[in-house]
Amino acid sequence: MKPAPFNYLRAATVDEVLQKLQEWGEEAKVLAGGQSLMPLLNMRLAQPRYIIDVNGLAEMTGMNWCPETQTLTVGALTRHRELLQHPLIETHAPLLREAAHFIGHLAIRSRGTLGGSIAHADPAAELPLVVIALGGTLVIQSLTGEHSIPIEEFFLGYYMTILKPDELITAVKIPGLANNTGYAITEFARRHGDFALASAAAVVTVDERGTIIKARCAVGGVAPQAIRCPAVDVSLSGARSPGDFAQAARQLENMIEPPDDVQASGEYRRYLAVELMSQAIGVAYARAVATKEARA
Ligand SMILES: Cc1cc2nc3c(=O)[nH]c(=O)nc-3n(C[C@H](O)[C@H](O)[C@H](O)COP(=O)(O)OP(=O)(O)OC[C@H]3O[C@@H](n4cnc5c(N)ncnc54)[C@H](O)[C@@H]3O)c2cc1C
Numbered sequence: 316m317k318p319a320p321f322n323y324l325r326a327a328t329v330d331e332v333l334q335k336l337q338e339w340g341e342e343a344k345v346l347a348g349g350q351s352l353m354p355l356l357n358m359r360l361a362q363p364r365y366i367i368d369v370n371g372l373a374e375m376t377g378m379n380w381c382p383e384t385q386t387l388t389v390g391a392l393t394r395h396r397e398l399l400q401h402p403l404i405e406t407h408a409p410l411l412r413e414a415a416h417f418i419g420h421l422a423i424r425s426r427g428t429l430g431g432s433i434a435h436a437d438p439a440a441e442l443p444l445v446v447i448a449l450g451g452t453l454v455i456q457s458l459t460g461e462h463s464i465p466i467e468e469f470f471l472g473y474y475m476t477i478l479k480p481d482e483l484i485t486a487v488k489i490p491g492l493a494n495n496t497g498y499a500i501t502e503f504a505r506r507h508g509d510f511a512l513a514s515a516a517a518v519v520t521v522d523e524r525g526t527i528i529k530a531r532c533a534v535g536g537v538a539p540q541a542i543r544c545p546a547v548d549v550s551l552s553g554a555r556s557p558g559d560f561a562q563a564a565r566q567l568e569n570m571i572e573p574p575d576d577v578q579a580s581g582e583y584r585r586y587l588a589v590e591l592m593s594q595a596i597g598v599a600y601a602r603a604v605a606t607k608e609a610r611a
Contacts, residue, residue, distance in 0.1 A: 316357050316358055316359060317357065318353075318356035318357055318359065318362075319356075319359055319362040321356075321362075321363055321364060321365060321366050322364060322365045322366070323365075323366050323368065324365065324366070324367050324368065325368045325370075325371075326367055326368060326369055326372060327372075328372065328374070329369075329372055329374045329375065329456065329483065329485060332345070332367055332369055332372070332483055333456060333457055333458045333481070333483060334458065335365070335367050336367065336457070336480060336481045336482070336483060337457070337458050337481040339364070339365045339367075340480045340481065341480045342363060342364040342365055343363055343364070343365040343366070343367055343480070344361060344363040344365070344366055344367070345367050345369055345434075345483060346366050346367065346368045346369065346370070347369055347370065347391070347392060347427075347428040347430055347431035347434075348394065348423075348426040348427040348428045348431050349426060350419070350423050350426050350427040350431070351427075351431065351432075351435045351437070352431075352435075369392065369483075370392065372392065374390075374485065375390045375391045375392040375430070375485050375486070376390040376392045376393065377390050377393075378390065378393065378401060378403045378404070379403075380403055380406075380407055380491075385490060385491040386488050386489065386490055386491065387403060387404075387407040387408050387488070387489045387490075387491065388454075388486050388487075388488050388489075389404075389408075389411075389429055389486060389487045389488075389489065390429075390430075390485070390486055391428060391429060391430025391431075391433075391454075391483075391484045391485050391486055391487065392428050392429075392430060393428060393429045393430075394424070394425060394426065394427065394428055394429075395415040395418050395419075395423070395424035395425075395427045395428070395429070395432075395442075396415070396421075396424045396425050398411045398412055398414075398415035398429065398442075399412055399415050399416060399424070407489065407491050407492070408449060408489045408491075408492075409498065410445045410448065410449055410498040410499075410500060410516065410518065411429075411442070411445060411446075411449075411489070413445075413498075413499070413500050414441040414442055414444065414445040414500050414516070415441070415442070417441050417500070417502055417504075417507075417511070417514075418432075418440075418441055418442070418508075419508050420508045429442055429487055430484040430485075430486075430487070433446065433453065433466070433469070433484060433487065434476065434478060434484055435474065436469075436470050436471075436473075436474050436475060436476050436540060437474065437510065438473060438535060438536060438537075438538060438539055438540050438541060439510040439511050439512075439514065439535055439536035440510070440535070440541070441500065441502070441511070441514060441535065443466065443470070443535070443540075443541045444500070444514055444515075444516050444533050444534070444535040444541040445500055445516045445533075446466045446487060446489065447466050447467050447516070447531075447533040447541055447542070447543055448498070448500075448516035448517060448518045448531050448532060448533040448543075449489050449490065449498075449518060449531070450465070450489075450490050450518075450531055451465075451466050451487055451488060451489045451490070452464060452465050452466065452487070452488045453466055453469055453484050453486075453487055453488075454484065454485050454486040454487070454488060455478065455482050455483070455484055455485070456482065456483050456485050457479065457481045457482045457483070458481065461485075463488065464477075466487075467542075467543050470539075470540035470541070471540070472539040472540060473539045473540070492518070493520050493529075494520075494606070494607075494610065495520055495521050495522070495523075495603055495606055495607040495610070496518060496519065496520045496521075496603055496606065497518070497519055497521075497598070497599040497600060497601065497602025497603030497604070497605070497606060498516075498517065498518045498519075498599050498602065499516065499517055499594075499595040499596075499597075499598035499599040499602065500514065500515070500516045500595060501514065501515050501516075501591040501592075501594045501595040501598070502514035502515070502535075502536075502591060503587050503591060505578075510536070511535065511536050512536055512578055512579050512583075512584055512587055513534065513535070513536045513537050513573075513584050513587035513588045513591055514534065514535040514536050514591060515532070515533070515534050515535070515564075515588060515591040515592040515594070515595040516532065516533045516534075516535075516595060517530065517531070517532045517592070517595040517596045517598075517599040518530065518531045518532075518599060519531075519551065519596065519599045519600055519603050520603060521555075521600070521603040521604055521607055523607070525555055525604050525607065526553055526554070526555050527551045527552065527553065527554045527555065527600065527603075528552070529548075530547070530548040530551040530552070530563075530596070531543070531548060532544040532547040532548055532551075532592060532595070532596065534567060534571065534588050534591075534592060536573075536584065536588075537571045537573040537584045537585065537587075537588045538571055538572075538573065542570075542571075544566065544567060544570060544592070546566040546567075546569075546570055547563050547564060547566045547567060547570075547592060547596075550562065550563035550566050551563045551596065554596075554600075555600075557593075557597055560593050560596040560597050560600065561593045563592075563593075563596065564589050564590075564592035564593035564596060565589055567585070567588050567589050567592055568585065568589060571585060571588060573585055573588070
């Protein structure tokens with residue numbers, strides 16, 4: 316199918332985007348990588364009157380590491396491919412690189428953007444999942460100003476967010492990893508490049524004796540949105556063995572109620588989530604200990 320007719324604007328500045336978003340409201344859609352929006356247009360599941368193309372806006376591209384705040388700011392237009400290659404990602408947020416590796420295929424990674432993936436709010440998408448585990452915040456702009464919110468407050472359910480029609484995500488802020496911290500993402504998809512049936516991400520910090528003192532875990536594909544798992548985090552306090560990790564991961568059993576669908580039963584997704592979480596914690600823990608030993 317072909318999209319319904321629309322008016323196309325190639326914006327020259329973020330300010331122009333914000334003005335048009337305010338003027339056109341719900342009749343407008345921002346076009347970033349187009350990897351989710353274009354299929355929706357082609358299937359006529361979305362029929363906006365106006366498309367505002369933000370590609371090429373310098374204010375939404377690039378990355379910047381701030382040593383004072385120990386924060387990496389990543390432009391919303393950063394392509395998945397750049398997450399795989401950029402040295403600042405490698406140094407300060409390597410979990411984003413690992414997540415991007417799981418996304419679709421080369422063409423999708425070449426066009427798709429970090430901001431687009433988050434705004435689209437697919438519950439199985441990898442980037443929202445790892446930004447939650449990393450404790451990231453979103454920078455949101457409208458004509459009335461700029462504000463930041465923790466990403467876990469952004470999602471409202473399947474493909475739904477708190478973003479208002481006149482708002483634009485311009486950047487994502489990722490706190491740097493503390494000393495002695497490890498990270499991991501695990502997922503199960505039937506074929507590489509498919510959306511995962513379930514996924515898990517863990518970021519853990521260990522003390523000098525190799526005991527977990529802090530954890531941030533998240534799961535994807537098993538709820539209407541990627542979610543943080545505070546019960547798992549709490550259960551990991553003092554953990555240091557695979558048995559401890561498996562026990563912490565089992566907290567998920569009571570936390571999630573994945574529905575049955577054509578891809579998998581809810582029960583199978585729940586099983587996957589627990590196993591994947593246990594594995595993610597194990598890998599994150601091993602990396603945290605290796606980092607600690609390398610620093611000793
Ligand atoms: C075949 C295929 C396989 C895929 N597999 C995966 C996968 O395995 N894992 C995965 O995570 N993703 C997958 N994707 C989706 C891909 O990651 C998309 O790039 C991503 O979901 C959307 O990013 P985009 O930049 O293309 O956004 P677009 O398609 O341009 O936009 C998506 C939505 O977000 C809005 N939007 C975009 N940018 C902003 C912004 N800065 N501020 C506010 N709103 C904005 C748009 O208006 C639109 O509503 C796949 C896509 C395809 C086509």
